[in-house]
Amino acid sequence: MVRRLRAEGLDFVGVAPVRLVFTRAVSAPPERVFHALAEDVSGWAEWFPAVTSIVPLDEGAGRDVRLWGGGRFRETVLAAKEPELYAYRVDVTNAPGVRALVEEWRLAPDGPGTRVRWTFAADGTVLVRGLLRLAAPGLGRSFREAMTRLDRRLTTGA
Template sequence: MARRLRPVDVDFVRSAPVRLVFAREIAAPPEPVFHALAEDVAGWTEWFSAVTLARPTDGGAGREVRLRGGTRFAETILVAKAPEAYAYRVDETNAPGVRALVEEWRLTPAGAGTRVQWTFAADGPPVFRAVLRLARPGLGRAFRDAVTALDRRLAR
């Protein structure tokens, strides 16, 4: 059953009890990377293997996302500033333990390519926080694989 999460704003990315930050440089320039993140929401299933469904909601102000294993999210877009930042807050989820969650993608020119930085900012009870910290390597691998697949997709 979906639960409502605490509504937080984009500043939560800097103040969250758990902040997992991952970065990687890719060959694609910032503009197409931003387009893939913020404008081609349905395309996430093509490059982020954990995502089985992604679709815009509320005329593009939100997203519905489903992951392998059955986790579901209803999200609100907090920032869509082309080509440098995209952030969203999870409003509802069936994931246990989480009380607040914001994800932020920052894009910075890096030579002819882009430095992609993903911040996963969350709050929950102490056990949730500990489990999330233990999940850091897996989330990092998922980020690395997704951004690498996105770069390959954009090169085509």
């Protein structure tokens, strides 16, 4: 079943009932990381383990995302400010109990590389909120693996 979520803006990242924040340093510079996030959208499936495909929509203003396990998201890009910020909101999903979801990627120089901070901001039923909090360690592992794979891809082309 398809569910339309609340249309939240970028400010939701600071006030969401569930905020999961993960950080990781990568050796690639912010401009290259930003390019991978915001411009090479279909490439996410090669470095983010949970993603099976992402198709850009509306000339880059949106995305159609499919995850392992059958999760689907239709997203709207909220911000693409090179090289420091990329954020999007989920508008439609097949995930039950979710009411709102915004993800923000902040990039900051870290020596010659980049400090990547991913914030997963969500609202949902009490059950969904609890499940998301319990899922935080797994999301963290997925993020760390994704950053390792992205860094390898950006620095060695592998």
